[in-house]
Amino acid sequence: xASFNIFDIKREYRLVILFILIFFCSILSFYSxxxxxxxxxxxxxxxxxxxxxxxWWGYKGIIFSIILGLYMVLINxxxxxxxxxxxxxxxxxxxxxxTLLVSNATEILRKSESNLIKxxxxxxxxxxxxxxxxxxxxxxxxxxxxxxxxxSIFLSSMSHxxxxxxxxxxxxTGILLQGLAGELNxxxxxxxxxxxxxxxxxxxxxxxxxxxxxxxxxKVELNxxxxxxxxxxxxxxxxxxxxxxxKELYIKKDLPTKxxxxxxxxxxxxxxxxxxxxxxxxxxxxxxxxxxxxxxxxTTEFSVSDTGIGIKEENAFRLxxxxxxxxxxxxxxxxxxxxxxxxxxxxxxxxxxxxxxxSTFGKGSVFTVVLPTKIREVQxxxxxxx
Amino acid sequence: MKKILIVEDNENNLYxxxxxxxxxxxxxxxxxxxxxxxxxxxxxxxxLILMDVQLPDINGIEATKRIRSFGKxxxxxxxxxxYAMTGDKEKVLKAGCDGxxxxxxxxxxxxxxxxxxxx
Numbered sequence: 001x002a003s004f005n006i007f008d009i010k011r012e013y014r015l016v017i018l019f020i021l022i023f024f025c026s027i028l029s030f031y032s033x034x035x036x037x038x039x040x041x042x043x044x045x046x047x048x049x050x051x052x053x054x055x056w057w058g059y060k061g062i063i064f065s066i067i068l069g070l071y072m073v074l075i076n077x078x079x080x081x082x083x084x085x086x087x088x089x090x091x092x093x094x095x096x097x098x099t100l101l102v103s104n105a106t107e108i109l110r111k112s113e114s115n116l117i118k119x120x121x122x123x124x125x126x127x128x129x130x131x132x133x134x135x136x137x138x139x140x141x142x143x144x145x146x147x148x149x150x151x152s153i154f155l156s157s158m159s160h161x162x163x164x165x166x167x168x169x170x171x172x173t174g175i176l177l178q179g180l181a182g183e184l185n186x187x188x189x190x191x192x193x194x195x196x197x198x199x200x201x202x203x204x205x206x207x208x209x210x211x212x213x214x215x216x217x218x219k220v221e222l223n224x225x226x227x228x229x230x231x232x233x234x235x236x237x238x239x240x241x242x243x244x245x246x247k248e249l250y251i252k253k254d255l256p257t258k259x260x261x262x263x264x265x266x267x268x269x270x271x272x273x274x275x276x277x278x279x280x281x282x283x284x285x286x287x288x289x290x291x292x293x294x295x296x297x298x299t300t301e302f303s304v305s306d307t308g309i310g311i312k313e314e315n316a317f318r319l320x321x322x323x324x325x326x327x328x329x330x331x332x333x334x335x336x337x338x339x340x341x342x343x344x345x346x347x348x349x350x351x352x353x354x355x356x357x358x359s360t361f362g363k364g365s366v367f368t369v370v371l372p373t374k375i376r377e378v379q380x381x382x383x384x385x386x
Numbered sequence: 387m388k389k390i391l392i393v394e395d396n397e398n399n400l401y402x403x404x405x406x407x408x409x410x411x412x413x414x415x416x417x418x419x420x421x422x423x424x425x426x427x428x429x430x431x432x433x434l435i436l437m438d439v440q441l442p443d444i445n446g447i448e449a450t451k452r453i454r455s456f457g458k459x460x461x462x463x464x465x466x467x468x469y470a471m472t473g474d475k476e477k478v479l480k481a482g483c484d485g486x487x488x489x490x491x492x493x494x495x496x497x498x499x500x501x502x503x504x505x
Contacts, residue, residue, distance in 0.1 A: 174493030
């Protein structure tokens with residue numbers, strides 16, 4: 001005969017057996033033992049099985065111990081025993097609850113561990129997705145850079161192609177105006193002058209475009225040399241004196257006799273020309289003032305101020321963006337490519353300098369340019385796209 | 387009469403320069419490619435060569451180098467460059483040009499600029 005093993009019985013039946021055992025033991029205890037002995041029995045017969053039952057049964061154990069507790073209370077009352085005895089099953093009940101909580105806590109721990117594992121797996125998946133996305137973005141970046149490069153090549157070759165026919169237009173218009181191909185009457189001269197002005201405007205637009213595409217492609221090299229900034233400024237102001245006279249504007253100067261700087265003379269001139277021509281363009285009364293000074297910190301500062309229309313503060317940031325003219329009504333009156341200041345700023349940044357605008361709407365603007373007095377060679381190679 | 391060789395591939399530009407020079411009493415020879423330019427420079431030894439830098443076969447810089455390496459040509463060579471060709475200034479001078487004129491050609495100053503090289 002096989003040996004009897006209590007664990008071969010189903011867990012539910014085991015508990016029923018336990019319950020019956022407890023029941024008979026307690027009935028027996030009330031008849032044959034003193035109150036003190038009953039207390040001892042409670043501890044012996046209820047404490048261990050109830051605790052075990054609750055561990056086995058989990059949440060069902062709570063219900064079981066509640067029923068057991070109620071049963072104990074009812075028995076006590078029914079038997080007319082001392083009410084203090086009621087405390088015993090209540091204490092047991094609390095104990096059982098604590099036991100249950102411990103077993104539950106273990107279960108919660110186990111669950112949270114498996115949750116952690118799950119989360120880990122999820123995280124790994126997530127990290128794989130992120131890696132995939134990063135490589136997608138990298139590829140996208142490469143595509144964008146390529147597109148940008150193609151755009152720059154397109155712009156520079158287009159600029160060349162556009163300029164070639166324009167060279168003939170400007171050249172032949174010049175010849176005709178000079179009378180080399182025969183005498184012109186006044187109306188013909190007037191119309192040809194219009195053609196010449198328009199074609200020169202178109203040329204400067206194309207040149208700006210070419211410069212910008214070169215800067216953006218990182219292809220602009222500065223031809224560095226030492227030169228006198230003041231001499232360059234004077235030269236430029238001379239070339240603008242006639243236009244200023246026509247508009248009845250004054251040109252004031254606040255310049256030292258000489259400032260030797262090491263930079264690209266042609267590009268620095270380009271910057272000054274742009275600022276001076278803008279100042280004259282947008283000023284109808286008063287005039288412009290140009291000043292320059294050598295600063296102690298290895299930089300040179302020059303500024304162009306005017307008594308022109310000025311810029312509202314909220315529009316100032318748009319000024320250095322491409323194709324922005326602040327007042328659309330003005331665009332009709334004043335020719336401009338909308339690239340001048342954008343290009344100017346790009347060049348200044350390329351040189352390692354900065355441009356600052358101070359303006360009062362309706363009263364005028366001051367553009368201040370700060371450039372390193374001696375530009376370092378490395379800045380030449382710096383890619384200003386970044 | 388001073389003799390000027392124009393090396394230029396663009397028909398309109400060629401006509402423009404030729405017209406201006408002839409109206410100002412210079413005699414002109416034309417070449418439309420770099421090779422032709424070298425050949426004519428050696429054959430004719432003109433007073434001045436106006437050399438376009440961008441040519442269909444060999445560029446103006448290379449053509450200038452070859453003319454100069456030939457040795458016998460005494461012509462002044464003036465390069466005609468596009469605007470803002472970075473480094474071209476040094477390149478053309480190093481190749482043996484005496485100077486350069488930037489496109490677009492300004493008819494008002496062009497002849498005076500040439501006179502500077504022809505004197």
